[in-house]
Amino acid sequence: xxxxxxxxxxxxxxxxxxxxxxxxxxxxxxxxxxxxxxxxxxxxxxxxxxxxxxxxxxxxxxxxxxxxxxxxxxxxxxxxxxxxxxxxxxxxxxxxxxxxxxxxxxxxxxxxxxxxxxxxxxxxxxxxxxxxxxxxxxxxxxxxxxxxxxxxxxxxxxxxx
Numbered sequence: 295x296x297x298x299x300x301x302x303x304x305x306x307x308x309x310x311x312x313x314x315x316x317x318x319x320x321x322x323x324x325x326x327x328x329x330x331x332x333x334x335x336x337x338x339x340x341x342x343x344x345x346x347x348x349x350x351x352x353x354x355x356x357x358x359x360x361x362x363x364x365x366x367x368x369x370x371x372x373x374x375x376x377x378x379x380x381x382x383x384x385x386x387x388x389x390x391x392x393x394x395x396x397x398x399x400x401x402x403x404x405x406x407x408x409x410x411x412x413x414x415x416x417x418x419x420x421x422x423x424x425x426x427x428x429x430x431x432x433x434x435x436x437x438x439x440x441x442x443x444x445x446x447x448x449x450x451x452x453x454x455x
Contacts, residue, residue: 297376298322298409301367303330304344305337306443307351308425310417314382317411319355326374327352331364338426338450350442368403378407384418426451 298318304311304327318325329344339347341362348360363370371379379399381392389410396408412418420438429435429447436444 295323296321296378297324297326297374298378298380299326299328299367299371299374299376300380300382301328301330301363301370302382303332303335303337303422304348305335305339305422306344306425306439306447307348308417308420308422308439308443309437310382310384310413310420312351312440313413313417314380314411315352315358316355317413318380318409319358321409322378323357324376325355325358325380326376327358327360328367328370329360329362330367331362339446343446347443347446351440366402368399368406371406372403376406378409380409380411383410383412384420 300315300318302311315325315327327348329341329348331341337344345360345362352358352360367379381396383389383392392410399406399408425435425438426447428438429451435447439447
């Protein structure tokens with residue numbers, strides 16, 4: 295079984311992320327969307343909340359599952375018996391950082407390949423950071439995230455009284 299891991303903080307999952315998941319699901323027998331702990335990014339949602347958001351968003355894809363991980367990605371990939379890491383590239387600006395990560399992962403475990411995938415062109419500008427900022431300012435994010443993520447953002451960013 296060909297298995298790929300799609301890691302990320304997914305804070306929150308966007309339609310661009312989901313597009314990459316759907317593309318990967320066509321190429322691999324099994325795709326694991328791995329929600330990273332990554333407290334260094336100061337996430338809006340907890341890892342458990344992000345996991346629930348991802349699970350709900352990918353529920354319609356029979357060969358996709360969601361999980362969490364903490365620690366070295368290559369160790370998690372081995373634990374899951376996967377052969378590849380999927381990374382999304384939105385623009386040239388993403389490439390340098392992603393290329394460095396891929397080379398480091400290869401150095402740590404040369405048996406794991408990194409596959410770069412581009413989302414649909416309509417999502418190339420999209421990032422979790424931008425979605426959170428729009429939501430924080432009361433803007434409509436319905437075309438950028440799934441309905442469950444939109445609702446979660448609304449609840450999380452509801453003005454305090």
